[in-house]
Amino acid sequence: MADEPRRDPVEEAVAQWRAHGWEGGERLRAALSIIRVEELIRAASTEVLRPLDLSYARHELLSLLYFSSHGELPLGKLSSRLMVHPASVTTTVDSLVKLGFVERIPHPTDRRGTLARITDEGRARIAASSPQLVERRFGLDALTEEEARVVTELLRKVRVDCGDF
Amino acid sequence: MADEPRRDPVEEAVAQWRAHGWEGGERLRAALSIIRVEELIRAASTEVLRPLDLSYARHELLSLLYFSSHGELPLGKLSSRLMVHPASVTTTVDSLVKLGFVERIPHPTDRRGTLARITDEGRARIAASSPQLVERRFGLDALTEEEARVVTELLRKVRVDCGDF
DNA sequence: CCAATGTCAGGTTGACTGATATGC
DNA sequence: CGCATATCAGTCTACCTGACATTG
Numbered sequence: 001m002a003d004e005p006r007r008d009p010v011e012e013a014v015a016q017w018r019a020h021g022w023e024g025g026e027r028l029r030a031a032l033s034i035i036r037v038e039e040l041i042r043a044a045s046t047e048v049l050r051p052l053d054l055s056y057a058r059h060e061l062l063s064l065l066y067f068s069s070h071g072e073l074p075l076g077k078l079s080s081r082l083m084v085h086p087a088s089v090t091t092t093v094d095s096l097v098k099l100g101f102v103e104r105i106p107h108p109t110d111r112r113g114t115l116a117r118i119t120d121e122g123r124a125r126i127a128a129s130s131p132q133l134v135e136r137r138f139g140l141d142a143l144t145e146e147e148a149r150v151v152t153e154l155l156r157k158v159r160v161d162c163g164d165f
Numbered sequence: 166m167a168d169e170p171r172r173d174p175v176e177e178a179v180a181q182w183r184a185h186g187w188e189g190g191e192r193l194r195a196a197l198s199i200i201r202v203e204e205l206i207r208a209a210s211t212e213v214l215r216p217l218d219l220s221y222a223r224h225e226l227l228s229l230l231y232f233s234s235h236g237e238l239p240l241g242k243l244s245s246r247l248m249v250h251p252a253s254v255t256t257t258v259d260s261l262v263k264l265g266f267v268e269r270i271p272h273p274t275d276r277r278g279t280l281a282r283i284t285d286e287g288r289a290r291i292a293a294s295s296p297q298l299v300e301r302r303f304g305l306d307a308l309t310e311e312e313a314r315v316v317t318e319l320l321r322k323v324r325v326d327c328g329d330f
Numbered sequence: 331c332c333a334a335t336g337t338c339a340g341g342t343t344g345a346c347t348g349a350t351a352t353g354c
Numbered sequence: 355c356g357c358a359t360a361t362c363a364g365t366c367t368a369c370c371t372g373a374c375a376t377t378g
Contacts, residue, residue, distance in 0.1 A: 008330040009246065010317075016232040017295075024299040030313035031206050031303035033320040038203035040327045041196050057344070067181040076359060081174065088345055090361060095343095112353045112359045130182075134189040138196035142326030147319050148195040152175075154312050155198040161307030162205045165173040222368065241335060253369055255337060260367090277335045277377045 010036060034155075037139075044139030048132040052125050053099055057084075059129065061092050062101055065118040066126040072117035074107060101125060175201060199320075202304075209304030213297040217290050218264055222249075224294065226257050227266055230283040231291040237282035239272060266290060 010032045014025050042056060049059050060082055065071055075093065079086045093116050096102035101122030107113030118126075140148060159165060175197045179190050207221060214224050225247055230236055240258065244251045258281050261267035266287030272278030283291075305313060324330060 008324075009248070010321075010324075010330075013228075013232075020232070020295075022295050022299060024302060026310040026313040026317075027303045027305040027308065028298075030305055030308065030316045030320075033317045033324070034199055034203050034206060036329060037320045037323050038199050040323065040329060041199060044327075055343070063178075067178075067185075074359085083174070085345060085347095086360070087347085087362085091344080107359095110354070110359080114360065130185075130187050133193075134187060137189060138192045139327065140192040140195055140323060142322045143192065143195065143319065145191040147322075148191040151195045151316065151319050152191075152198045154308065154316050155195075155202045156175075157307045157312075158202050158205065158305060159173075159175075159198070162209075162304065164201055164205060165175075220367065239335085244336095249368090250370065251336065252338085252371085256368080272335090275335080275378075279336065 041139040044136050045133065048129055048136060052129055054125060054129065055095075057088075057092050058096055058099075058101075059126075061089070061116075062096060062118060062122055062126055065102065065116060066123060070117075071123070072105070072115045074110075074113050074115055076113070078116060096122070206304040209301050210298065213294055213301060217294055219290060219294065220260075222253075222257050223261055223264075223266075224291075226254070226281075227261060227283060227287055227291055230267065230281060231288060235282075236288070237270070237280045239275075239278050239280055241278070243281060261287070 010029060013032060014029045017028055018025050045056060045059070049056065054062065061078060064078060064081060065073060073081075075089050076086065078093075079089045082089070084092075093102055093104065096116075097104060101119055102116050103119055105115045105117055107115055143151065175194060178197055179194045182193055183190050210221060210224070214221065219227065226243060229243060229246060230238060238246075240254050241251065243258075244254045247254070249257075258267055258269065261281075262269060266284055267281050268284055270280045270282055272280055308316065
């Protein structure tokens with residue numbers, strides 16, 4: 001069997017798109033690239049986080065607590081800051097409580113509310129994960145700092161346009 | 166209540182990262198930007214695809230069939246081309262069969278194999294979705310064609326480095 | 331016998347909807 | 355009272371692992 005050259009799925013998709021006479025190839029190419037690289041970033045992070053019993057979503061939430069001034073935040077605040085559904089916060093916090101990385105405590109003034117507070121073990125996991133994530137360069141080892149800045153700048157335009165913040 | 170300025174979650178995360186004396190802020194910033202924009206792209210696509218009963222995964226698979234020479238491919242080929250697990254292909258094809266967009270037919274020569282073939286209705290859905298996706302510019306309306314090219318180029322470096330193709 | 335193909339069972343994750351109790 | 359907060363039940367999607375029957 002002849003050696004089939006290793007194909008780039010992004011370029012293939014764009015080629016076929018154009019072969020059908022459809023427009024917008026440049027943006028399609030960029031969109032598919034972003035989607036692929038997002039998967040690569042997630043894969044690199046997962047490799048670091050999994051041995052620490054952290055999924056991506058759990059790590060995001062736990063980091064937010066780690067960085068917050070008193071290591072605790074109301075669940076509703078977590079929902080808005082992480083831009084995820086309130087019910088998702090409930091289940092993610094559940095799993096973190098079960099792991100012993102977070103505890104639920106009653107809101108001091110609003111008795112409807114609940115705070116999630118990071119535990120010492122939770123802090124230890126974040127502290128352990130961070131140097132490893134740095135060392136992996138978040139999956140973006142191929143980019144120079146300047147190139148990373150260019151990517152950030154261009155994508156910031158997209159985020160502003162979409163009302164991301 | 167005073168007007169709280171609208172915050173950028175990406176910049177906040179980077180600021181806190183640095184406040185803890187950790188390295189790699191530029192790549193973190195780029196990685197978080199990519200993750201956010203990927204979500205925005207998916208949201209824009211979902212808005213188009215959902216009324217057509219297509220999830221993102223179903224649309225990917227169906228497009229591949231639509232673009233293939235005879236509208237049919239072996240399931241294993243779908244797995245490798247889409248870079249998803251064989252079992253995921255089975256379930257995604259299942260759902261497309263139930264919707265009437267795809268049919269399973271026996272492989273003509275290899276009796277172990279099965280082909281997925283796109284139906285006329287399946288073709289109609291892809292044909293209907295494409296102009297809408299173009300019109301939405303795949304969620305990347307904010308980028309000029311030149312900027313989209315820059316993004317693609319930089320991310321291609323990352324993909325090559327990670328062995329994406 | 332070994333390798334490949336597709337399927338199935340079982341589990342995890344993440345997110346949504348709608349209903350509900352509680353308290354502001 | 356209306357509104358906000360968090361939870362719960364149930365559903366859905368997508369993906370994985372490991373086992374399996376079938377065939378090349």
